[in-house]
Amino acid sequence: MPFPDVKLANRPLHFLYLCDCSGSMAASGKMQALNQAIRQSLPGMAAVARDNPEARVLVRAVRFADHAAWHIETPTPVDQLEWRDLQAGGITAMGEALKLVAAALQTPPMEVRALPPVLVLISDGQPTDDFAAGLEALLRVPWAQKAVRLAIALGHDADLEVLQRFIGTEPATAGRSPRRPLQASNATSLAQYIQWASTAVVGAASMPASRVSETPLEPAAGNIPLPDLPPTVLDPTDDVGPLVW
Amino acid sequence: MSWILPEGASLDFEGLAAPLQIIRGLGGGTQGQVYEVELEGERLALKWYLPACIARDGGLERRLIASIRATAPNEDFLWPIALLRASPASRPLIRIRQESFGYLMPLRPPAYVGACEHAAGRLAIGLRQVLRACFGLADAFHALHLAGLCYKDVSLGNLFLEPGSGGILICDNDNVAVDGADHGAVLGTPGFMAPEVLLGQTRPGADSDLFSLAVLLFRLLTRHDPLKGQMELAIRCLDEPARRRLCGEDPVFIFDPVDDRNRPDPIEHAAALITWPIYPRPLQALFEQTFCRGMKQPSRRALTGQWKQELARTLDRRALCPACGQENFQASGAPALCWSCGAPLPEPMKLMLPHGSVLAAPDNELHPHHFDALAGEDLRRPLARVVAHPQDPRRLGLRNLSASAWSAETHDGRSQPVQPGESCSLAALARIQSPAGPIAVQRPTRPSPAT
Numbered sequence A: 001m002p003f004p005d006v007k008l009a010n011r012p013l014h015f016l017y018l019c020d021c022s023g024s025m026a027a028s029g030k031m032q033a034l035n036q037a038i039r040q041s042l043p044g045m046a047a048v049a050r051d052n053p054e055a056r057v058l059v060r061a062v063r064f065a066d067h068a069a070w071h072i073e074t075p076t077p078v079d080q081l082e083w084r085d086l087q088a089g090g091i092t093a094m095g096e097a098l099k100l101v102a103a104a105l106q107t108p109p110m111e112v113r114a115l116p117p118v119l120v121l122i123s124d125g126q127p128t129d130d131f132a133a134g135l136e137a138l139l140r141v142p143w144a145q146k147a148v149r150l151a152i153a154l155g156h157d158a159d160l161e162v163l164q165r166f167i168g169t170e171p172a173t174a175g176r177s178p179r180r181p182l183q184a185s186n187a188t189s190l191a192q193y194i195q196w197a198s199t200a201v202v203g204a205a206s207m208p209a210s211r212v213s214e215t216p217l218e219p220a221a222g223n224i225p226l227p228d229l230p231p232t233v234l235d236p237t238d239d240v241g242p243l244v245w
Numbered sequence B: 001m002s003w004i005l006p007e008g009a010s011l012d013f014e015g016l017a018a019p020l021q022i023i024r025g026l027g028g029g030t031q032g033q034v035y036e037v038e039l040e041g042e043r044l045a046l047k048w049y050l051p052a053c054i055a056r057d058g059g060l061e062r063r064l065i066a067s068i069r070a071t072a073p074n075e076d077f078l079w080p081i082a083l084l085r086a087s088p089a090s091r092p093l094i095r096i097r098q099e100s101f102g103y104l105m106p107l108r109p110p111a112y113v114g115a116c117e118h119a120a121g122r123l124a125i126g127l128r129q130v131l132r133a134c135f136g137l138a139d140a141f142h143a144l145h146l147a148g149l150c151y152k153d154v155s156l157g158n159l160f161l162e163p164g165s166g167g168i169l170i171c172d173n174d175n176v177a178v179d180g181a182d183h184g185a186v187l188g189t190p191g192f193m194a195p196e197v198l199l200g201q202t203r204p205g206a207d208s209d210l211f212s213l214a215v216l217l218f219r220l221l222t223r224h225d226p227l228k229g230q231m232e233l234a235i236r237c238l239d240e241p242a243r244r245r246l247c248g249e250d251p252v253f254i255f256d257p258v259d260d261r262n263r264p265d266p267i268e269h270a271a272a273l274i275t276w277p278i279y280p281r282p283l284q285a286l287f288e289q290t291f292c293r294g295m296k297q298p299s300r301r302a303l304t305g306q307w308k309q310e311l312a313r314t315l316d317r318r319a320l321c322p323a324c325g326q327e328n329f330q331a332s333g334a335p336a337l338c339w340s341c342g343a344p345l346p347e348p349m350k351l352m353l354p355h356g357s358v359l360a361a362p363d364n365e366l367h368p369h370h371f372d373a374l375a376g377e378d379l380r381r382p383l384a385r386v387v388a389h390p391q392d393p394r395r396l397g398l399r400n401l402s403a404s405a406w407s408a409e410t411h412d413g414r415s416q417p418v419q420p421g422e423s424c425s426l427a428a429l430a431r432i433q434s435p436a437g438p439i440a441v442q443r444p445t446r447p448s449p450a451t
């Protein structure tokens, strides 16, 4: 006879991409690389979601150029997600994107109980609107304060200072260097960072992984201890050298 | 996934006479990547560590060498077979600059699936199989602890189940160490860690294994977490500090008989409320022992031997509801109702053995420990199994799974032999003489309720 048909209690885990779609993203295939990286990461993300029955992983995406708008507005289970290509063109309304996310993280529409949300901001340039006002609006929302905030800088023109303010300045704890924006200088490293954020970080936020003594049990920033970054795997197909942004 | 080892390539490793072929990557975790490999025609698994993991855990190589020398406590562990380092010639084929190593272990057969599949409710599995898997876990940790070792990182992620039989396999054995001797890097997995380890008061060892084992058994038996009740519902964002409070600073068992602050919520935690009453009182009592008094006093936690005994006894009490067919685990004596459909359960026919008794329900088994007081509970080599008649499932028989003939005695004193592999109908029998010992058939004393 079958085991009683009972479901494990679970909590939603909201995962949000904030994607820079300004005109500069059209250069050197950056927009295509980002579309590819996200699309390629989805099967791995779905596998992590399957392995973590305590979490209901739901994905959304915001695009920002002249204005910010939802690219995927409905929180969508990963296995039902279809990634439509983002198009580049316009300026960089990053502050507006943060305001849009701030509104979405209010309760309601956010659930009363959830796992820490994961916010991933990807940009290759500087905000052209009022970033500070957007960040302030975002960080007033409790769910945004609790969120795991990651930033990926594309190429050398990205504004690292702005991205650092988005993820917050966490003092260096013993044995750990302070968190910095991830710097992707080519399509391979962008894909690795997107994969890491959508698998390892989602795993860490949804179900705790094994702890080792060096992991501070009570992280200073107080949400989720981040997993190790992926090792730099030497790409055997990189004979000609990757295109550097 | 970016694989560190080249799929399809053959690599030479120090200490291996033959080259090892990397068949394909199987998965990656926080510590390393696991590959299916072939060595001299045999399929094995290879775990290759990330440099960050090796750097963090200075004792890793030493522990692995000790485990390989000691060999596996029993066959349910995917135990390390050999430590591997690339030969100078193969070194350039490994796609990371830093020095690293790995170990060979048996490959998990395809019928075994991750235990989280059961936790998520995606596995077709019966209560008998779940209880057998729980017994297998207790048995494996019994063997490990008796060898003076501890595991340290018990969690759902390190367990595989075979849903058809309830067989188990335990992976990630690289934290195993002599209890109390080696200060390895791992602390455990939050949610499974004993409170004293989570709070940093002690290092993981055999006592904290007992806590984590009880959590894992509870999760397999109930599909719920022993500490997630009202107190979890009061948490809005379930992050690290919240888990620390819930599982470390003020942990309360959801079925604590005295402290009712953390009772399951009828809607959010329905799984726990439906499944917990299925299990007999003595089994529930071991959870209470571990999660109430044993919560703060590690030496009071239920031991592996107690779990083995009570889980084996629970399987002996298995009976099928005549109305709905669901599996029930009946307390001796008292009349009971089916947990699933509420129908009254008739008093079952019982097989009385020198050490214990087994209810006559299809698939229930007699084992050497039912006959020999000195034999520890072991489900691997059944001597007999209750079987339903192929034409009339209500007629039960007993199949001789031993290597020698039995003598079955009827009420009128006649006897007939039952050869190995044969079954005898229980209806007419008074007792069976087997070389292991006598099996007496006890019929219900009260009439079964009309159905």
Ligand SMILES: Nc1ncnc2c1ncn2[C@@H]1O[C@H](COP(=O)(O)OP(=O)(O)O)[C@@H](O)[C@H]1O
Pocket: B026, B027, B028, B029, B030, B031, B032, B033, B034, B045, B047, B078, B105, B106, B107, B108, B114, B157, B158, B171, B172
């Ligand atoms: N012996 C094995 N046979 C087959 N698959 C395995 C074996 N050991 C581990 N795996 C798989 O490899 C993946 C990573 O394993 P694991 O060792 O648990 O990683 P980590 O401990 O680094 O998180 C998992 O998907 C696991 O199911």
Ligand SMILES: [Mg+2]
Pocket: B029, B157, B158, B172
């Ligand atoms: Mg593991």
